[in-house]
Amino acid sequence: MTSDDDREPSGKDVFIDKNSSLSGTYWSGSVWVDEEDRLGRGRGSVYYYISGPAPVLQAIYLLVAKRLGEVPYNLGICCSPDLVPDSVRDEGRDFRDCRVFWDDDNSQLVMATTIGTRFAFFRSVNGTSWDFLSSMEGPGPLVECPNVMKLKIVDDHGNTLGHKWAILGAVQGDYPGGPQSHECCVAWLGAWDGTQFIPDEQAKAIPLDYGPDSYATVAGRNGRSTYVGCWLGNWDYSLLPSPYKGFQNIQSYPRACWIQTDYSGQQKVYTFPVEKADGITGIGGPRQTIGGEGNPDFASDEVETSDCYRLDVVLDQVDGHWPEEVRISVNKGRVEGTEYSTDLIIYRSGQITFDRTRAGILYPGYPMNHLRAGERRIPFRQV
Numbered sequence: 001m002t003s004d005d006d007r008e009p010s011g012k013d014v015f016i017d018k019n020s021s022l023s024g025t026y027w028s029g030s031v032w033v034d035e036e037d038r039l040g041r042g043r044g045s046v047y048y049y050i051s052g053p054a055p056v057l058q059a060i061y062l063l064v065a066k067r068l069g070e071v072p073y074n075l076g077i078c079c080s081p082d083l084v085p086d087s088v089r090d091e092g093r094d095f096r097d098c099r100v101f102w103d104d105d106n107s108q109l110v111m112a113t114t115i116g117t118r119f120a121f122f123r124s125v126n127g128t129s130w131d132f133l134s135s136m137e138g139p140g141p142l143v144e145c146p147n148v149m150k151l152k153i154v155d156d157h158g159n160t161l162g163h164k165w166a167i168l169g170a171v172q173g174d175y176p177g178g179p180q181s182h183e184c185c186v187a188w189l190g191a192w193d194g195t196q197f198i199p200d201e202q203a204k205a206i207p208l209d210y211g212p213d214s215y216a217t218v219a220g221r222n223g224r225s226t227y228v229g230c231w232l233g234n235w236d237y238s239l240l241p242s243p244y245k246g247f248q249n250i251q252s253y254p255r256a257c258w259i260q261t262d263y264s265g266q267q268k269v270y271t272f273p274v275e276k277a278d279g280i281t282g283i284g285g286p287r288q289t290i291g292g293e294g295n296p297d298f299a300s301d302e303v304e305t306s307d308c309y310r311l312d313v314v315l316d317q318v319d320g321h322w323p324e325e326v327r328i329s330v331n332k333g334r335v336e337g338t339e340y341s342t343d344l345i346i347y348r349s350g351q352i353t354f355d356r357t358r359a360g361i362l363y364p365g366y367p368m369n370h371l372r373a374g375e376r377r378i379p380f381r382q383v
């Protein structure tokens with residue numbers, strides 16, 4: 001979490017001055033705790049790897065603290081795109097969204113980063129200096145947020161059969177076989193050999209969600225379970241004002257994540273919302289506020305977002321027949337005489353879609369049906 005003030009940390013909250021970067025801002029990153037003193041800074045040392053502009057190109061900054069809850073000190077840039085060979089380096093400036101993990105099999109700290117349409121992998125034995133290992137090509141568009149970790153494989157009864165390496169990341173752009181949502185959280189299944197990630201099917205990205213408001217994947221482990229969350233937003237309209245209050249740019253509820261074989265015999269990644277009993281109640285705060293400071297497109301008042309809810313629906317036949325479709329408006333209203341609604345549609349065929357074609361105007365003069373055709377009716381993934 002970044003802050004402009006000098007507040008002391010409370011509990012495990014840490015405030016990092018964003019002005020300590022070369023460009024006065026930080027982006028996404030990863031935190032790794034050296035619980036076994038593998039790197040020599042002491043048991044419990046905390047390494048904060050945060051991406052950001054530097055200031056023209058993008059780079060990875062390193063901040064270190066003696067333990068969780070202490071304000072870290074900035075060691076500056078530790079990893080830059082200059083480490084990537086020209087043969088795999090993207091022509092643009094993309095080099096961010098780092099995620100780190102400890103590779104037990106090879107006794108090394110590994111970092112995965114975005115380099116445009118590829119992921120790049122680096123190794124370190126001290127946490128401060130990094131060596132390039134390899135890269136992996138994505139399905140075509142920009143790829144981001146590569147969380148590399150083992151997922152458990154379970155059978156139909158929930159028994160653990162083993163584990164498999166995966167990358168839980170995100171794709172920004174349309175690609176063949178994708179969910180037609182332009183931005184989505186995806187997974188690659190494969191193997192990690194200590195140097196490179198080898199996907200089961202080259203450039204095969206398995207959607208974790210369907211819909212345009214699921215991006216910037218965040219994943220972590222708590223014991224033997226893996227959890228995944230995301231940003232419920234889309235860069236096409238996330239900076240534009242919404243005509244109604246609620247469900248704009250909030251963080252998703254965390255979900256347990258595992259691998260299971262589907263009816264066709266293929267391994268797929270499944271997720272399910274985490275119960276509070278699991279000890280994890282959310283990623284980020286339960287409520288967030290979007291302000292209009294410095295952005296003339298926003299309304300002058302603040303737009304409050306809403307909590308996330310689970311919707312359980314039980315349908316019955318009418319006169320012994322199923323209707324062609326059942327439409328449930330989960331958000332509706334009227335702005336300046338124009339009605340808007342976001343509808344969940346359940347078809348007799350069993351298909352479930354989220355209809356955003358009447359999601360509403362964003363500000364005066366903006367077209368009513370602003371979303372691309374592929375984003376208007378998004379199929380739900382049925383488990």
